[in-house]
Amino acid sequence: MPPARAAFRRTAMPNRLAAATSPYLRQHQDNPVDWYPWSDEAFNKARSEGKPVFLSVGYSSCHWCHVMAHESFEDAGVAEVLNRDFVSIKVDREERPDVDEAYMAFVQMSVGRGGWPMSVFMTPDRKPFFGGTYWPKDDGGGHPGFVRILEHLAKTWRERREEVEGEANRIGGELERYFASATPETVATLEPALYSIAVQSQAQDFDPERGGFGQAPKFPPHTAIDLLMSYALSEFAPDEERQASLAMAFITLEKMCLGGIHDQVGGGFHRYSTDAEWLLPHFEKMLYDNALMLGNLARATAIASEVDPGRAPLFARAAGGIVAWLQREMTSPEGLFYSALDADSLNEEGEDEEGAFYVWSAEELAKLRPEFLQAYGVRPGGNFQDEATGQATGMNILHLREDVGTQFDPELDALLNHRASRPRPGLDDKAIVAWNGLMIGALAEAGLAEPASRAAQAILSVAESAGHLPHTIFNGQPQGEAFLDDVAALADGLFKLADFYASQDNLPEAQRWNGEAERLAAIMIRDFEDPATGAFLSTSERHESLFGRTRSTFDQPIPSGNALALRVLVAIGDEARASRLVGAALGMMERVPTATEGLYAAALPLVTTQP
Template identity: 40%
Template sequence: MSMASGGEGPASSQHKHTNRLAKERSPYLLQHAHNPVDWYPWGQEAFQKAKTEDKPIFLSVGYSTCHWCHVMERESFEDEEIGKILSDNFVCIKLDREERPDVDKVYMTFVQATSGGGGWPMSVWLTPDLRPFIGGTYFPPRDHGGRPGFKTVLTRIIEQWQNNRPALESSGERILDALKKGTAITANPGESPPLAPDVANRCFQQLAHSYEEEYGGFRDAPKFPSPVNLMFLMSYWSVNRSTSEGVEALQMAMHTLRMMALGGIHDHVAQGFHRYSTDSSWHVPHFEKMLYDQAQLAVAYITAFQVSGEQFYAEVAKDVLRYVSRDLSDKSGGFYSAEDADSVPVSGGLGKREGAFCVWTTSEVRELLPDVVEGATGAATQADIFIHHYGVKEQGNVAPEQDPHGELQGQNVLIVRYSVELTAARFGITVEKANQLLASARAKMAEVRNTRPRPHLDSKMLASWNGLMLSAYARVGAVLGDEALLERAVQAANFLREHLWDAEHQIILRSCYRGDQMEVQQISPPIPGFLDDYAFIVCGLLDLYEATLQTEWLQWAEELQLRQDVLFWDDQGGGFFCSNPSDGTVLLQLKEDQDGAEPSANSVSASNLLRMSQYTGRQDWLQKSQQLLAAFSDRLTRVPIALPEMVRALMAQHYTLKQVVICGHKDAPDTASLLSAVNSIFLPYKVLMLTDGNPESFLCQRLPVLSSMVQLGGVATAYVCQDFTCSLPVTDPQELRRLLLDGTMDMQTQ
């Protein structure tokens, strides 16, 4: 079978094998388009073949920047013998988990329940009617150290399917039935959410118990950024400022954010954050960079700036967005998904290595930064100062236990070892001079890095992750009063509306692709969006409205929330299903009950519904938010550490959102001064709105009370209200700031 693949000309002239994945758009699926495996994408053609030929399905799930997915492809899926075994005995389906998180969640739930672990690549064997009966993750190609290899596993499954099929099917059926019961999340009629202060206190205690004091973070190793934990801790502090627990919560968040920014998980040369740290000191990362991490960390750092006033945190937030604007941005306004951890080393050689794009030898640093610094102690060079500051060592600064595969021997991962003040003192130069030299060095190193073979870029643009990034640009731009960032946020919202909103069918689409490869015939139709696509975009639009006060974004948020309710709301038990219940190919209707690398869409929706009720006056959205929280009561009460973002929504319900209403003209300087005062403070439980008194406006139509709010003496005026019972109006920004800060102190008594 020979097919043309996107932009490469006839596949047969370049590749020995080409399969159906060559007509797909997912970068991950295209990576497997030339395997000697008869791959199918997830869809009816594959399902029908399995039924017609009565063959089991082999489902392989991964994503394009997954290190062990690359390893399993090299070892097994590019192996001619294994490829023939797979193609002859199974219907082989390759799935991008980022395109189809609904399918991934179902089978990952099965794998975790049957093997006690999970991860990617995920390997699952299914009956022709899609019911799983065996599952696992990565398999080595051949038997090794008592562990069966992939070929052995395939042979055993073929034998079992031929000789013991009823037992396989029966076992899978029993497990699936148990999962359906075990994953049900529902509220009883009239059930109320749990008490917010109790849940929040328990969440804090659980985080404090797992907190690692020396370097921050919430386990020893590996260590993940976990922005959901950090945002909860800062929100917890905001209503417990005068308590020892509140102070401790803030210290935990700020110390973690500082140590991450100084660590090797932060890319000091090219900005942005890597996926996680393999050690407890944030030094040696897994070098993959994910869009969702950048989005959430930018928000966490700008929040830390609001809380502390320390410019350090604002600089890190801007640093993250510089990386995204440069390396993860499409000219259409969308954002790409990820950069890979692996790349070809500068020295060449066979294959890619993790981190090759990012690491340095001492000789490279010395060769690049040879100039002697005038006035420095001991005729030090710029390299000497850089090497001291970033912990560079002749033998490399990566310990063997941090590099189990030996890919980083002799290399250095940059990590800030000393403050700029200490570095300046060590070499007898001013702090200003040290900052200048370090910045110059980083710029030179960035130029050199750009000549190296780049890691693979996953240019897939996901609606959900673009929604998270929209929030980041809007919130950082609003806090800093940075028009360029706000313009980029508007560009992102326009991208979502133009490329991922099917206005005819009133649905969000899950993804689109760079150039969109529309010249390539596609096997698979566009994928309708899932719950997280709607929830994260609605949140992004609400943040964009508060940043720009352009009501078109509020209007679209309202439209999307209505569609989300129709498509995903569980009328029986409350809360939202992750995917549309009408899709018969998805065997489990799940409600995500964990705020992990990304927040649960139900957690975000609980806040969205509450915020939307304030902007529209719709009591049904307030009730839906309460029903949702009630459905997750058991999880919130027992292990709130699993849902810190939902605990924040529960706290917002309890403390009641403040309405900060500015009466004024949107572009007037006096309005801008009041808005700047609002944005300078971390107010996790508020909505911000602008009214010019026009009764025909979007907000006044929904909230007629706004029409009665007027400017005092013809100047912009602020009202701080709760349930639209308002304090006396103020026109002075400092007075507004005091009023808002006093209000946060009042929360502690509620």
């Protein structure tokens, strides 16, 4: 576990971020840094004062965003340099995914990797020239710290501004060409052999002992599990590949359900595991992770009940735990679903510490049955080591080696009640339409129509009042214009809700939600289809255009925008548009099947089995 950090230091007066709707931006309202939100005002100031812009992008539940905030943005000395030599802008990547995507492409091109917090320096006309992710405040390990980087870039800007602006213009041109690059439309013929190759690609990285793919860190492979189960149910999967696909999906789900990445006490899943055994997670809880887990677990329960009944109860209980957590901690009074819970909370010393809400000392658990302590891997000295230092922590993350059924439910209930008295992790209480759409669809697949319908109605009511579908909803108010992910994910969720009602012979509700989904599908086609390629663009013409309108093909971590759009096209029976979309994406699907699983799964109904 990374070292604890002190609580945010307050300044005398809040900065401009105090009025922001984003909880992440408001977390920085008391910084001494003179932050601006992303706005023309900020860039006009930079232009009039002849200063470069520093852009910091993160999100509310990001642990390393908090670390950089504590080390640097709360530090008076760092703030003095930023305020003197730069115009500083804070962006919530969840509110402005378009800004995040544009500059993350630059960071990945320039340093070979990305992540959050993302840190980018740019000219007043929004063209980047230097970037990275988290930087510690001070020098260390042979690398310059944030202060030295600021001083160097400020000096370079003063003394070689024309050269810097020339490089920024070159980079801006590269980004424009990158985002404008379009795959020519082709005739898409999806054959079973293509799926065999995709499944083999998954098998090459599969960890048969611990589940998941590749080595640590391990992220929940939502789209891979969806593809593997969907392929196994297809009519054309050979028996051997069908069995192998289900084995990879079921083993992975089982190991995650047993591991520390699963909140054994309160339900729901954390963001990812820092180790290969799914024991030590990064503790933030995201709505989208749990929506995708719920959908996969609901389907896995149904499939396992027929072919692997021993695993079905574990999957069903984990799904039920997600729903209990969702309704207990993540649902607004209107029925919308909040975005995330922070990784950090106050420990017993009053300092923010990652995972403090979720871990246990042996002394806290000493009165519980020895059988419980043994089953959940509790050790007197703790059962995991600090991620950064490798030192023993003295704390325990509850996890299982095998399914224990419901025999320890009394102990888990007691721990949940005890944990309720602890300081809670921060809640990001904005509702993102795309993530709500994913959860609506997952609840429908789990047979829970009431909370799904309530959330859907809440979103549509706000959209009707606003005259458009928003990207987020905060305190009942719409914020921003919907992106492709928002429209497509909500439409897909409503189609699944309609399917559930149809399966229950409730035709009025089925027709109602099918009609709402079809209206969203029409908006999706009108606002986001690229007629030149058949693919769908991430933004509409009403959004700000930075380096061009982008196309989302890769899953990360939710299905790509084009995968969601393809689901919708299949649902409305628009085979012509669906085939054009696949044709635009087919080359990328063939080159990197492990990054396009969402497209593979969505395209299964289009597979041609006839010679």
